[in-house]
Amino acid sequence: MKSQSSGRSSRAGRGRSRRRSGDARSRHSRSVPQAAPKKGLWSKIIAFFGDGKSTRKAAARNGSRPQRDQSPRVSRKPESVEVTSPRLYVGNLSFDATESDLFELFNGVGQVQNAEVVSYKHNQRSKGFAFVQMHTVEEAKRAVAELHDKEFLGRKLVVSGAKSSEHARN
Numbered sequence: 001m002k003s004q005s006s007g008r009s010s011r012a013g014r015g016r017s018r019r020r021s022g023d024a025r026s027r028h029s030r031s032v033p034q035a036a037p038k039k040g041l042w043s044k045i046i047a048f049f050g051d052g053k054s055t056r057k058a059a060a061r062n063g064s065r066p067q068r069d070q071s072p073r074v075s076r077k078p079e080s081v082e083v084t085s086p087r088l089y090v091g092n093l094s095f096d097a098t099e100s101d102l103f104e105l106f107n108g109v110g111q112v113q114n115a116e117v118v119s120y121k122h123n124q125r126s127k128g129f130a131f132v133q134m135h136t137v138e139e140a141k142r143a144v145a146e147l148h149d150k151e152f153l154g155r156k157l158v159v160s161g162a163k164s165s166e167h168a169r170n
Contacts, residue, residue, distance in 0.1 A: 083141045083161035086113070086134040091158035093117070095126045101153070106132050109146050110139025131162055 039047070081089065090102065102115040114133040119126050134140040140161070148159040 081161040081163055083137065083144055085161065085164065086137055086140045087162040088132045088134060088140050088143060089158075089160050089162040090130045090132055091128070091160075092155050093126065093128050093130055093157065094153035094155050095128060097126065097130070097153055099130075102130055102132055105147070105152060106134065106143055109143040111135035 088106075093102075097117060099115045099117050102117065103112050106112045106115065111134065112132060113135055115130065116132075117126050117130040132143070134143060144159050144161070147157055149156050150159075151157075
């Protein structure tokens with residue numbers, strides 16, 4: 001026996017009717033929530049890390065300080081440490097400066113025991129500062145007086161007393 005088709009689409013299913021008007025939901029007592037649109041990968045990443053705009057808006061609402069990009073950056077002077085030991089800190093050093101260059105420069109002021117340029121371990125490039133060990137505290141004080149703000153290899157040196165290990169922990 002053959003079944004007869006009533007002409008309806010098979011997708012409608014048995015006992016169900018298709019909604020034809022947009023106000024069909026209002027007939028029902030409970031509404032079906034709409035699914036949120038799917039977010040793309042970049043939208044998820046931006047939402048996770050924040051796009052910066054929402055944090056600035058929240059900061060403005062709370063009356064807190066504006067973000068750094070809104071105010072000009074103020075450069076600060078390096079902190080001057082009193083010379084209490086023969087060990088000196090030499091900052092703003094040219095990346096081309098070597099230990100022998102420092103040894104010669106500081107030897108003009110007093111007797112140098114050691115000069116050490118601090119560099120990165122993985123590529124041996126200078127970090128831009130060094131430590132020089134003078135023979136006495138008096139020579140170290142004289143080196144600070146003579147060499148601080150002196151031009152060396154195109155840069156003005158910052159020479160001050162090195163922080164001791166107990167001072168660095170505080």
